[in-house]
Amino acid sequence: MYDSGKIIAGLVIFIGLFTSPFWYDLASGTALQTPDLVLPTKADQKQCVASLEFMRRDHMALLNDWRTQVVRDGITYYKSANGKEFEMRYTKTCLGCHTNTSQFCDQCHNYIGVTLYCLDCHNMPATQIQGPMAAKILNPNSEILNKLQIQN
Amino acid sequence: MSISRRTLLKLAGITALGVTAEKYATAHAGSTAAKVLSKAVGAGKRLTKSNVQQKVRLAMVVDLRKCVSNQGCTKCIDACNRGHNIPDLGDSKDAIKWIWKEPYESAFVDQENFYMRDEFKNKMVPVFCNNCDNPPCVEVCPTQATFQRPDGIVMMDWHRCIGCRYCMAACPYGSRSFNWRDPRPFIKDINPDYPTRTKGVVEKCTWCDERVDQGLLPLCVEACPEKAMVFGNLNDPNSEVRQLLKDNFSVRRKPGLGTSPEVYYLV
Numbered sequence: 496m497y498d499s500g501k502i503i504a505g506l507v508i509f510i511g512l513f514t515s516p517f518w519y520d521l522a523s524g525t526a527l528q529t530p531d532l533v534l535p536t537k538a539d540q541k542q543c544v545a546s547l548e549f550m551r552r553d554h555m556a557l558l559n560d561w562r563t564q565v566v567r568d569g570i571t572y573y574k575s576a577n578g579k580e581f582e583m584r585y586t587k588t589c590l591g592c593h594t595n596t597s598q599f600c601d602q603c604h605n606y607i608g609v610t611l612y613c614l615d616c617h618n619m620p621a622t623q624i625q626g627p628m629a630a631k632i633l634n635p636n637s638e639i640l641n642k643l644q645i646q647n
Numbered sequence: 648m649s650i651s652r653r654t655l656l657k658l659a660g661i662t663a664l665g666v667t668a669e670k671y672a673t674a675h676a677g678s679t680a681a682k683v684l685s686k687a688v689g690a691g692k693r694l695t696k697s698n699v700q701q702k703v704r705l706a707m708v709v710d711l712r713k714c715v716s717n718q719g720c721t722k723c724i725d726a727c728n729r730g731h732n733i734p735d736l737g738d739s740k741d742a743i744k745w746i747w748k749e750p751y752e753s754a755f756v757d758q759e760n761f762y763m764r765d766e767f768k769n770k771m772v773p774v775f776c777n778n779c780d781n782p783p784c785v786e787v788c789p790t791q792a793t794f795q796r797p798d799g800i801v802m803m804d805w806h807r808c809i810g811c812r813y814c815m816a817a818c819p820y821g822s823r824s825f826n827w828r829d830p831r832p833f834i835k836d837i838n839p840d841y842p843t844r845t846k847g848v849v850e851k852c853t854w855c856d857e858r859v860d861q862g863l864l865p866l867c868v869e870a871c872p873e874k875a876m877v878f879g880n881l882n883d884p885n886s887e888v889r890q891l892l893k894d895n896f897s898v899r900r901k902p903g904l905g906t907s908p909e910v911y912y913l914v
Contacts, residue, residue, distance in 0.1 A: 569796070
């Protein structure tokens with residue numbers, strides 16, 4: 496083989512450059528991490544509105560159904576499989592337990608690259624806002640917030 | 648396979664007979680349905696969805712004789728703006744309006760008289776969505792984002808709105824507003840119990856559907872210090888709205904357009 500030294504050196508440099516994004520990710524510590532959910536610890540609410548398997552696969556369909564029923568059909572309560580009734584409200588019922596969306600929703604949605612826009616319109620109860628949404632919603636001079644703080 | 652002239656003529660004849668029979672059948676069925684409807688409603692009354700099938704038809708009565716908006720009162724507007732997270736964009740061109748003031752002549756364009764009662768000259772009238780019985784906005788919405796509830800409220804499902812603004816073109820009252828930009832930074836106090844909207848969505852007054860569902864009165868009605876606004880069931884002959892309409896002369900905005908607006912103004 497002619498010029499084997501140059502060719503092999505060239506190949507090594509090429510492979511190094513070609514795979515550099517992977518090395519960069521590993522070195523900078525921003526490599527993709529698997530979802531790490533923090534489950535809510537609410538004393539009076541141990542069970543979600545449906546089973547774990549169902550919620551994992553079909554939570555989006557459930558939310559769509561709730562939306563249609565509340566907005567269009569005037570049905571506001573949902574009866575779960577074990578007979579318990581829940582008010583069909585995303586902010587009050589869902590986020591009432593899962594108060595920190597960045598530790599729950601965003602974990603998987605970021606992992607699979609799905610951008611959520613629920614909170615672009617829905618407001619979390621002022622007393623519960625945590626995570627990146629807080630800066631967007633909370634206004635230190637807010638009259639409503641002051642009222643809530645006085646009440647609580 | 649070939650068809651003889653005779654068979655072809657026979658087949659053509661049978662087809663023509665079938666088509667005519669079907670047309671006749673559907674036309675006949677239509678006329679019986681209309682007969683049943685007119686019987687249910689009573690002769691001489693206009694057929695609308697509400698008086699055919701509804702027990703509840705919500706309506707609003709605004710007593711302009713009591714309203715003091717000319718003296719600078721904006722209590723109904725303030726209550727609505729705060730409760731529904733309506734931004735103050737500071738520019739009338741892209742303002743979001745659910746309830747606002749309009750001069751009498753422009754609120755009631757077809758009733759303008761050169762000489763009229765002094766107190767109604769330059770009178771500011773609180774105007775908002777008429778939640779029409781025959782809403783043109785619902786008719787044109789391509790995604791069914793806006794629709795009529797059984798109690799008559801013309802509702803919006805903001806999730807479905809694609810921002811085409813057909814409804815804004817169809818509404819003769821200018822009751823609909825478009826979000827040209829993200830409203831959140833322009834809301835002084837976000838009410839956490841009510842959603843905000845996003846850029847590219849149309850919005851309007853829905854007579855506080857979320858409060859009506861809980862058995863509460865709309866915010867503007869509750870906020871009015873003069874009790875000039877009354878809200879109730881038009882289909883109940885004993886309701887306050889019906890009593891007011893029975894005892895007073897009322898006008899509606901642009902009734903000639905056939906939208907059947909459900910806000911009645913006492914003058």
